[in-house]
Amino acid sequence: MTESPDLDPVIHAQARLRVVSALSVLNEHDKITFPVLQDSLRMTAGNLSVHLRKLEDAGYVEVTKTHQGRTPATLIRLTRRGRLAFEEYTAALRALLEPGAST
């Protein structure tokens, strides 16, 4: 995207946009396990971890380490801030597609 000065740089990266898009399906406060998210996105664990850390640094996702029974589990959810950023991003994309429609 060349003429897109207003697009959020954190989720403008394709891999992170994919992560946030998938997480946006969950209801607020619901979390998904790391392997399920990884499977759905078809990313390597390392790649997904890197992007999750960047999203976490921006306050867009929350990563929780916990135990399910005796096995450690990593749970991920989209924060309110992340959801807002995602909604603004998709609105900006739509505005780029139909200039003048939203103004």
Add this chain to the structure above:
Amino acid sequence: MEPSEDDISPAEALALIERERANLVRDIRPDPRLMYWPWGFAWLICFSLFFLRYGPGGRIYVDLPEWLPLVAMLVLFVVAGLVTGVAGSKPMRRTSGPGAWSGRAYALSWSLAFASLSVLFSRIGGHLPEQQTGLLWAGGMVALTGALHMAGSAIWQDRELFALGAWTSVINVAGIIAGPGWHSLIVAILGGGGMILAGALGWRQLR
């Protein structure tokens, strides 16, 4: 901004968003076919058997063994319950939080409510003529199914599920008014058929 690989058009980005959302929905929601079809076919088969053996006004269309419809119903319902139990627990295994809790509470509601009605109907069923007992069991269970589908629609904001619950409730009342025998036929065709249709529509949406 990271250039090169991220150089996609807004239209491509929106398509990407929709694709990833659809992928995750498929990965965490139960398969609608596994949720509806076992029950749809169970209703279609067992209530058809009831209609053929215990028709309107006590008519016997096909001289099946007396026990067959009831045994078929018990077996098919247990199988359907197991299939939907396993398929329906998928979101709880893959996510955690309020959504997973809703699913667990909803599943328990089905089991407890059906157990309550079974105890009640067993107690009073013995005092009624056979045809009325059959109508009491079938009408009560179908009413409960309709009510729980409508309640489920409120939890998951699922309009199709509400339509299915309302449809099930309406045809149940129509069948009860029509009387024993007719009730079996109506529930078999319209109730079972409704669930089979709901499974097919839900599946098409997820694909």
